[in-house]
Every structure is written in C-alpha cells, then in structure tokens.
Amino acid sequence: MPGTVLLLAASPLGRGRLVDAASVLPVLAAVPPAVLSGAETANVVELADPLEPQAVLTRLRAAAAAPGPLTVYVTGQLQLDRRQRLPHLALARTTAPTVRYTGLPWHWFREELRLRPAGATTLFLDLHADPETWRALSASRPPGPSPLDCGPANAVYGRVAPPPPSRRGVAAPAYMKAVATILRSGWRPPDEELHQQALTRIAPESEGTELLLARPGPVPGDPHAAVTAAVRSGRHADADALAARLEQAAGLAHGPASEEALHWTEVRADLAMLAGDAARSCRTWLTVASARLTAGQPADAPAVETAVDRAHHQWGRIGDPARARELGPVLAELRGRVPGRREGALDHVRRQLRQLQTQS
Numbered sequence: 001m002p003g004t005v006l007l008l009a010a011s012p013l014g015r016g017r018l019v020d021a022a023s024v025l026p027v028l029a030a031v032p033p034a035v036l037s038g039a040e041t042a043n044v045v046e047l048a049d050p051l052e053p054q055a056v057l058t059r060l061r062a063a064a065a066a067p068g069p070l071t072v073y074v075t076g077q078l079q080l081d082r083r084q085r086l087p088h089l090a091l092a093r094t095t096a097p098t099v100r101y102t103g104l105p106w107h108w109f110r111e112e113l114r115l116r117p118a119g120a121t122t123l124f125l126d127l128h129a130d131p132e133t134w135r136a137l138s139a140s141r142p143p144g145p146s147p148l149d150c151g152p153a154n155a156v157y158g159r160v161a162p163p164p165p166s167r168r169g170v171a172a173p174a175y176m177k178a179v180a181t182i183l184r185s186g187w188r189p190p191d192e193e194l195h196q197q198a199l200t201r202i203a204p205e206s207e208g209t210e211l212l213l214a215r216p217g218p219v220p221g222d223p224h225a226a227v228t229a230a231v232r233s234g235r236h237a238d239a240d241a242l243a244a245r246l247e248q249a250a251g252l253a254h255g256p257a258s259e260e261a262l263h264w265t266e267v268r269a270d271l272a273m274l275a276g277d278a279a280r281s282c283r284t285w286l287t288v289a290s291a292r293l294t295a296g297q298p299a300d301a302p303a304v305e306t307a308v309d310r311a312h313h314q315w316g317r318i319g320d321p322a323r324a325r326e327l328g329p330v331l332a333e334l335r336g337r338v339p340g341r342r343e344g345a346l347d348h349v350r351r352q353l354r355q356l357q358t359q360s
Contacts, residue, residue: 001068003039006059007046009173010076010104012094018163019128019171021075022048027180028073035188038122039069049092053104056091057112064112067232070121072109075173077128078160079103080136084300087133087148101341107302110151115270117229118153118222122191125158125213126176134162137211148213153224157195160211174202192216227267236275243268257295262288262303269310278317279327285311286330289338299338308338312345321356328353 007028009021025048033042045063050056063070078087081100088094088103095102113121125148129137137148137160150156164171178198182189189197195214223246230239247264254260265288272281289307297304308331315331318324332353335346 001039003034003037003042003069003071004063004066005033005036005042005044006063006070006072007036007044008050008056008072008074008076008089009048010050010056010089010091012077012090013049013092016090016095017170018077018130019075019161019173021077021173024075024126024173024176024180027177027184031180031183032186035183035186036073037069037071038188042071051092053091053102053108056104057108060108060112064116064121068120070113070116072121072123073176073179074123074158075126075176077130078106078133078137079130080133081105084302085136086302087137089127105302106148107306110149111306113154114151115224115228115231115267115274116151116153117232118225119155121151121154123150123154123156123158124176124179124195125156125160126173126179127158127160128164128171129160129162131163134160153222155191156213156215157191158213159199160213162210175199178202224267227271231271231274236271240268240271240275243271257291262291265291266307269314273314278314279320279323282311282314282318282327282331285314286327286334289334293334293337304338305340308334309340309342312340312349315349316352321359325353325356328356 007025009025011017011019011021025046028036029046033044034040036042036044045059047056047059074089077090079090079094079096079099080086081088081103082097083100087106088099089106090099090103093102159175161171175198178201179194182194182197188194199212227239227242230242243264247261247268250258250260250264265284269281269284269288272284285307289304289311292301292304292307293299311331312335315324315327328349332346332349335349339345
C-alpha cells in the first residue's frame, strides 16, 4: 500500500520571520518519496509558505484520510494567539496581532490525525518559537500535558528551538536539513535512530538549548486501531458499536461529561461522517458542543469551536431537507454562542435555514 508524505514549511514574510523554513524543501524534495515515507511507494504533497490556514487544513485532512502510512515533515515557527494563549504555526501572512486568524492552530494536527490507525503516522518537527511562546513551552515540560500534542496514536520526533539571539538574524532549519541529508543516502534508518542521528549532526551548538520532541508510537491493543480497522474494511456499524461501548465505559468510569467520554462521542461523530450519515454526525457534534458548554468550557475553547465547526460542516452536507430543518435551529443557537474563526458563520446558517423553510 502506498504511503503519503506531507511536507509543510511555513514562516511569516517580513520582519516577523524567525526561520527560513522553506529553505529545507529543496533538500527534502531531493529524497526519493519511498525513503521519505518508509513505504515502497509514496505520494508527496508539498506546501511552501502557505497563506491561508484553511488551505493547509484541507491538505492535512486529505493526507489524514489516505490509507497507508503517513509521514508529516513540519518546519516553521510557533506563536501564541493573544486571546487563548494557544500555539499556532505561523503562516506567510501571520503577524503578532493576527495569529488567531492567520496562523494554523496546532491542535488542528491532533484533531485531524486522531482517527489514524495506531502506529501509522509519524511526524518530524523542526520548530522555532518566538520569546513569548518559548517561555510558555518551557513552562509546560513534562509531567504536564504538551501543548504540541499530536494525538496518542502518532509518533513525534524533532525539536523546538528558542528565538535567534539577534533580532536581525533568521535561523536555519538545521534539524530538518540534517534529517533530509541523512535520508538522501537512500536508506531510512528507524525513526528513533533517524532522530538521534539528526540531533548528533546539529550538536554541540544546539545542545541544552532546545526542547527535544521524541515520543514513539503506541503499544499494540490500542482501541483506536480496532475502530479504524473496522472502518477501513467497511464495517461502519461494527466501528460505531465498539466506539459506543468505549464511550459508555468511559462515562461510567469518569462521568458522561468527562474528556474520556467526550473523546469517544467525538469519535462516533467522525464515524458517522465516514459512514456518509451527515445528519447523525451533525447531531453528535451538536451534542458534544452543548456538553462542553454546559460543563463550563468557554465558547472560544478549541474543543468547543471544533465541535460547532464540524456540526456546521456536516449540516451543510445533509441531503434530506426535513432533517436539515430539524437541526438548523439548534446549530443557529450554538453558532450565536460560538461564532468561531470564520466571519459570517452565523449569517450563513440563518440564510440556509430560511431557504430550507421556504422549500417546506
């Protein structure tokens, strides 16, 4: 089965640039696709200094949906948005005041990759942080949760470097260039070994000054793998039944509004989407959003925004006007509380709902 490779290099244009991220792409592009992927053959998608976060999300979503192994190489810089203090991958148009709208929220990686089979996804990251983000990341070292979490089923390797000592200097993506140079030999060592070899090549100048990212993939028996296997073999009902049992068990153990239980509710929403049942997927996402808001989570919390955004997306794909009319008022009410990042989302729901009511 062919693999998929996503090469993403992003940094702002102008004075806000900390790293020349795109300079690594020619080196990576010189590596045979099969070596980049670790599979016999691979499809490679390259994004150089993209402008729009939604465009990146579309490519990431497509890569996550592809069968076979997925390897993601990300080079760029991290900045915090001023409202929620969450890390974003800065894109070409990103400035400090506009990060929330022009950068790629890091939690989108976790959201899009969470239904990947256990052990089928590997990320190599070479990231530079601005001073504010560096302080936040340094303060969140283990045992606390990582702000750069990419999901429990995925292996992550790489580094986060501090800002260059001089404001006039633009750093080089040394770690990713070292990875690419090693791979250009035509042989791909095991991921952990590749990571360590790259670190050795960029030492000693970076030793002790960076946050190193190394988390191998999970142990066999991950329930996500069983759910994903059922989906990939077309057994959508079996996949949902398994996820429902896991949702119920998590609710009994931790409470129905716990993160553990809501995680499996979200999985069931995704499973409905994969089964082509947009109405069930929309309804489930609306349930998740309502549960999170009722539990006291703020309207601009990433998990709340994601739930409403996905409910909105699935609502637009419902083919039965009667079912769309049924769910529309609930979505409109939630959109009023959770406007999200896309301007005019509430107006869009209201317009569509008026059209549906006219058709009735």
